[in-house]
Amino acid sequence: MSSPTPANVRPAEEDDLAAVAAIYAHHVRHSTASFEAEPPDIVEIARRRASSVQGGHPYFVAEQAGVVVGYAYSGPYRPRAAYRNTVETSIYLHPDAMGRGLGTLLLEALIRACERHGFRQMIAVVGDSTNRASIRLHERQGFRRVGTLEAVGFKHGRWLDVVLLQRNLGEGASSVPGAQGA
Template identity: 60%
Template sequence: MAAALGRPVIRPVAAGDMAAIAAIYGHHVLHGKASFETEAPDTEEMTRRRDALLEKGYPYLVAELDGEVVGYSYASAYRPRAAYGATVENSVYLRVDRAGRGMGSMLLGALIEACVARGYRQMIAVVGDSANQASVRLHLKHGFEMVGTLRNVGRKHGCWLDTVLLQRVLASD
């Protein structure tokens, strides 16, 4: 589905999206604190990661605006142990020039819907850097609750960083 001019469309990821996704994520890795990676993965590595998620049935979505991928979101395993199988962790990244325009909210909302449709029960957000209040607010807006902060667990750009944990119920018994 093509995006109408000026209006973003949320759609499943496609093979041709990976260079844009690698560029978006690479910027956050190299210049931000949301990701605790310190070296930007190339398009090939991002494609490998996407393929691994899709093979396991996790949703992976992009925001397209005027023919360009300007953001993406996906769900992944929260932890590798089998008992965590109904719990997912979410990731949402936007091109920096598109932040604060509602696209992150569109991506997260669509990701939540996709995870509910797949039968997941809990979604966890692990927000890198407690100073990232935009991400915390985004998750609170979508029904997440703050469940904890891990203090000084990562070091990046010369700073010790916290991670904020938020949780959202997707389905209950």
């Protein structure tokens, strides 16, 4: 058996957004990773990407053989000013690309980029407590479970939990943001 084609993780571009929208639409329709009921169109996906990038947040795609097979981005955890040093992550893979280490590549790139941007905390809000692959992916990258919100969503005929995971970035809470760290 031949080895898989190497993956390239890079910043997302406008031309990638149709693939991003298709990947996300699959998860909206067929999984509980997203709590959206209807997939957003490409115009909304472009708006979301622009908002993320304009806010100083990274937005990446993973591609293999020139095909976008996954994406990841960060955004503000919450809109209030006190949360400005904390980001929330999102990672989605094409269903045929799962289990090949692409989520790890995307999450590692996202962590590095968020640290370079000076963010201090990263939160993963994992839809559905049975989404073990996503929970394990985050735990392998140093996230720790900080809570479970039970039965806060209802999709595909069942109640869904949300698992919250958190990871320090850079100096974390050991210094004041913007101060010269030791």
